[in-house]
Amino acid sequence: MIKRMVEFQMIYGIGIDIGGTKIAAGIVSNTGKVIFDKKVPTPKMGRSEILALLKSLILELEEWAERNALPLSGIGIGTAGQVNFYEGKVISGTSNIKDWNGVNLREDIATYSTLPVYVDNDVNVLALAESTFGAAKGYEEVICLALGTGIGGGILTNGKLLRGVWGGGAELGHMSIDLNGDPCNCGLHGCLETYASGTWIAKHMQMLRKEKGLSNHVTSRDVFELYEKNDPLATQVIQHMVHGLSYGIVNLIHLFNPQVIILGGGVMSERQWIVEMVHKKISTMGMKSLVENVEIKLSELNHHSGFIGAALQTWLYK
Numbered sequence: 408m409i410k411r412m413v414e415f416q417m418i419y420g421i422g423i424d425i426g427g428t429k430i431a432a433g434i435v436s437n438t439g440k441v442i443f444d445k446k447v448p449t450p451k452m453g454r455s456e457i458l459a460l461l462k463s464l465i466l467e468l469e470e471w472a473e474r475n476a477l478p479l480s481g482i483g484i485g486t487a488g489q490v491n492f493y494e495g496k497v498i499s500g501t502s503n504i505k506d507w508n509g510v511n512l513r514e515d516i517a518t519y520s521t522l523p524v525y526v527d528n529d530v531n532v533l534a535l536a537e538s539t540f541g542a543a544k545g546y547e548e549v550i551c552l553a554l555g556t557g558i559g560g561g562i563l564t565n566g567k568l569l570r571g572v573w574g575g576g577a578e579l580g581h582m583s584i585d586l587n588g589d590p591c592n593c594g595l596h597g598c599l600e601t602y603a604s605g606t607w608i609a610k611h612m613q614m615l616r617k618e619k620g621l622s623n624h625v626t627s628r629d630v631f632e633l634y635e636k637n638d639p640l641a642t643q644v645i646q647h648m649v650h651g652l653s654y655g656i657v658n659l660i661h662l663f664n665p666q667v668i669i670l671g672g673g674v675m676s677e678r679q680w681i682v683e684m685v686h687k688k689i690s691t692m693g694m695k696s697l698v699e700n701v702e703i704k705l706s707e708l709n710h711h712s713g714f715i716g717a718a719l720q721t722w723l724y725k
């Protein structure tokens with residue numbers, strides 16, 4: 408039998424990651440190579456300023472691709488907030504980006520570009536990036552948690568994102584793990600986010616320090632620094648965080664029977680020791696048949712890769 412070589416076709420996509428503080432954009436190949444990239448601060452004035460900036464970025468990237476004879480497969484966007492994937496519209500924005508609710512990115516971009524446009528939530532595209540090029544490469548049943556100001560989630564089952572009716576599913580940070588817990592801004596009590604997000608790590612430390620009459624001007628970064636110096640209050644806060652995170656993860660394992668849980672976001676950056684603490688904790692929790700053998704891994708792409716995941720959409724969904 409003669410083996411035929413299948414010619415690998417290079418595809419290029421524009422990827423844009425829209426966050427509260429910066430917008431990162433680039434041209435990415437389907438081998439994961441970043442060909443061109445650019446980072447700009449997110450305009451503070453709100454929607455019209457952001458849309459104008461997106462237009463100039465997209466036109467610049469399209470021109471660059473044309474000059475370099477790179478055929479483009481489309482424009483992929485990952486943005487904070489809830490996104491109607493099918494309409495390309497931000498349904499419920501984030502307080503970090505002003506006036507972002509209801510903006511239809513696909514319709515807006517169609518007024519100046521003929522390329523197909525895909526818009527998704529930033530953690531969904533992180534899950535895509537991890538499963539294609541990162542820590543979840545080769546896995547089909549993946550849960551991704553991004554621990555930052557809040558907690559975002561992405562679920563891949565059978566290698567595909569689980570979206571729900573319009574794409575709003577996998578709000579994993581708003582899974583309640585305590586009926587009597589702290590009130591969350593979503594309206595529930597005791598959400599995973601109120602245990603393990605940067606905002607709440609800082610809040611819990613502030614509460615404990617206030618009780619002791621200590622200065623309560625501390626950020627989550629301070630809590631991690633103090634923890635590394637064996638500060639007893641920081642130790643209490645981190646143990647509370649790991650406990651909550653472990654409960655959340657065991658719930659997710661019971662529900663979805665995943666192969667791997669990827670932990671990313673600013674809170675997790677380079678902190679392999681949190682992964683190890685969680686791993687140790689969950690090994691004594693929940694249903695053994697499901698919990699044993701689940702891998703917990705640190706995101707490999709994390710902050711650098713928002714636009715890589717965003718660009719991936721342009722060839723994954725073709």
Ligand SMILES: [Zn+2]
Nearest residue numbers: 581591593598
């Ligand atoms: Zn909530």
